[in-house]
Amino acid sequence: MHSLSHLSCYMKLSRKNMANAISILSKYLPPLYLAAILFGQVFLSSIANILNVENRAVMLILRFLIMVLSYGYILSHFRRRKAYYLRSPWIVCLVTFWIIYSFRLFFDQYVSGVALALPAWELFAWSLGSSLPIAICSFLFAAKNRLLSILFGQAKHGVFLLGFSIVCFLVNPGTIQGAFYLEHLNAITCANAGCALFLLCLGNILLPKSSCDNLPPPLFIEWAGMAVGLFIVVYSATRGVLISTFLITVASIFFFRQSLQILESFQRKNFVLLVPVFFGVIFVATHSPLLLEKLFTSRAPESILTRLEFWRVSAEQFTINPLLGTGFGLQELLGSLEIEKGIYYPHNYLLESLAVGGIVMTLPLIYCTLFPLVNFHKRAKSDASVFPLWLLGVQALVYSMHNGHLGDFPFFWMIFGCMAGTKYRLNNSVNSELSNAND
Numbered sequence: 001m002h003s004l005s006h007l008s009c010y011m012k013l014s015r016k017n018m019a020n021a022i023s024i025l026s027k028y029l030p031p032l033y034l035a036a037i038l039f040g041q042v043f044l045s046s047i048a049n050i051l052n053v054e055n056r057a058v059m060l061i062l063r064f065l066i067m068v069l070s071y072g073y074i075l076s077h078f079r080r081r082k083a084y085y086l087r088s089p090w091i092v093c094l095v096t097f098w099i100i101y102s103f104r105l106f107f108d109q110y111v112s113g114v115a116l117a118l119p120a121w122e123l124f125a126w127s128l129g130s131s132l133p134i135a136i137c138s139f140l141f142a143a144k145n146r147l148l149s150i151l152f153g154q155a156k157h158g159v160f161l162l163g164f165s166i167v168c169f170l171v172n173p174g175t176i177q178g179a180f181y182l183e184h185l186n187a188i189t190c191a192n193a194g195c196a197l198f199l200l201c202l203g204n205i206l207l208p209k210s211s212c213d214n215l216p217p218p219l220f221i222e223w224a225g226m227a228v229g230l231f232i233v234v235y236s237a238t239r240g241v242l243i244s245t246f247l248i249t250v251a252s253i254f255f256f257r258q259s260l261q262i263l264e265s266f267q268r269k270n271f272v273l274l275v276p277v278f279f280g281v282i283f284v285a286t287h288s289p290l291l292l293e294k295l296f297t298s299r300a301p302e303s304i305l306t307r308l309e310f311w312r313v314s315a316e317q318f319t320i321n322p323l324l325g326t327g328f329g330l331q332e333l334l335g336s337l338e339i340e341k342g343i344y345y346p347h348n349y350l351l352e353s354l355a356v357g358g359i360v361m362t363l364p365l366i367y368c369t370l371f372p373l374v375n376f377h378k379r380a381k382s383d384a385s386v387f388p389l390w391l392l393g394v395q396a397l398v399y400s401m402h403n404g405h406l407g408d409f410p411f412f413w414m415i416f417g418c419m420a421g422t423k424y425r426l427n428n429s430v431n432s433e434l435s436n437a438n439d
Contacts, residue, residue: 029073030141031150035157036066037134037414042193042232043161045185046168055184063130066410070133077140085143090368090420091136097364098132101406104357108328117331117344126407135368135413142421151388152204155225158197163228179237188403191241192411194232195395198245201225203388206253239303244399252391256380307347310334314346317355325358345405352406372419373397379426386422393419 040062048058077083085091105123108114116123141147169180180194181187201222233241313334317326330352331344346352349369353362373393380390392415400412 029069030145030147031153031157033066033069033137033141034150034414034418035154035161036062037410038154038196039158039161039165039193042165042185042190045182046165049182050168050172055182059184063125063410067129067133070137073137073140074133085140085424086136088139088143088420088424090372090424091139093364093367094132094135094417097361097368098127100357100361100364101127104325104327104361112327114327114329115332116328117335123405123407126405130410131407131413134410135417138414138417139421139424142418143424144421146425147389147418147422148385151200155197155201155204155221158193158200159221159225159228162193162197162232163224166228166231180232180235187236187238188241189409190232191236191238192395192400192403192409194229194236195241195245195399196229196392196411197225198229198233199248199391199395200388201229202249203391207384207387240402241399244395248391248394248398252387252394256384256387306343309337310343310346311348311351313337314348314351314355318351318358321358322354323358324360325354325356327356330355347402347404349401349406349412368420369397369401369416372416372423375423376419379423389415389418389422 041059044058044062045055047053048055074086077085102124105120105127109116109120141150166180169182173182179187180190205222205226230245233245314330317330317333320326330346334346335344346355349365350362353365373390376386376390376393380387396412396415400409403409
């Protein structure tokens with residue numbers, strides 16, 4: 001009898017401890033998880049470079065840990081009987097896209113014997129081991145949490161992680177390198193992180209006070225985040241991110257000028273803070289010989305024409321088999337052009353998807369990307385609280401989507417997962433309010 005009572009008490013305590021652990025995890029996991037994806041790669045690469053540790057091994061460990069954490073969090077929803085989140089149309093389309101992608105990769109590599117420019121295991125790791133679980137996990141975080149407070153916290157994480165990365169970069173290799181990049185950490189990845197921090201802080205500053213209930217007003221940390229982000233954006237010496245950052249900033253302020261506190265944000269005391277930031281950007285730009293070379297030499301039009309040629313070849317492959325595409329032979333074809341060394345994909349997710357998997361694979365991709373962004377654009381005009389996340393979504397579509405291959409940037413899939421999850425949460429909250437009103 002005593003043993004049964006002890007067992008019953010033990011089970012109650014175990015359930016209570018598990019519930020407490022889940023509550024703590026739900027509170028602290030989302031901000032740490034998003035920070036690891038947004039800024040973790042640049043931060044750890046900078047430390048690895050200072051310590052003379054193999055950076056590629058560090059990145060593989062980071063991605064492996066994120067994969068284990070992501071799948072563990074997803075599977076916990078089945079144990080807690082909350083798998084209904086995973087029946088969302090966005091999740092269904094996302095899984096459908098990556099299943100088609102993986103099946104095509106498996107068929108081309110192991111049945112057709114297509115020569116791949118990258119090892120098949122890397123493509124599987126980036127797709128099923130990184131992009132897919134990160135997108136689902138981000139959706140679940142956003143579906144269950146109000147992301148505005150979490151996004152505000154990312155400014156602090158970004159200033160620390162990227163600020164420390166800048167210090168490490170100045171120590172080794174130093175400004176003599178001419179641009180912000182490291183071994184196995186290309187300038188595009190650095191620029192993507194810097195742009196995200198800049199736009200995130202800009203969005204936080206421009207939010208009206210009515211949208212920031214129970215949140216601290218924009219402080220020095222947001223301005224510091226803009227400065228740190230701009231330093232990396234400029235010193236990465238990447239034309240694409242410079243143009244994207246400028247266009248996104250100007251266009252977003254123009255289109256949402258009525259719902260944002262533009263005039264209130266740029267009062268005299270805040271304008272004074274902009275002056276050193278502006279001159280700091282000019283100073284950094286003039287001390288980046290690689291950026292000056294890209295902007296003011298004949299390399300600029302050559303690079304643009306190279307990218308357009310890759311797009312033309314990819315579109316041509318799509319026309320050969322519009323329904324199913326021509327598969328991963330696209331990598332060998334682009335590599336054989338020998339226009340630019342080491343480029344085996346078109347740097348355009350839409351064209352890559354059309355060429356590899358045709359319309360069948362691309363329709364789910366279009367739903368997963370454009371549908372959340374269009375919905376957010378409509379909502380941002382009436383609800384300014386989603387504006388920072390909308391800015392990151394535009395960055396993912398305008399810049400990240402045109403660099404690397406489909407599974408290359410976890411940031412891209414994380415942002416659209418957050419947007420789709422936020423839409424799911426807001427729609428369900430409206431539906432529950434309507435049902436309560438009808439009752």
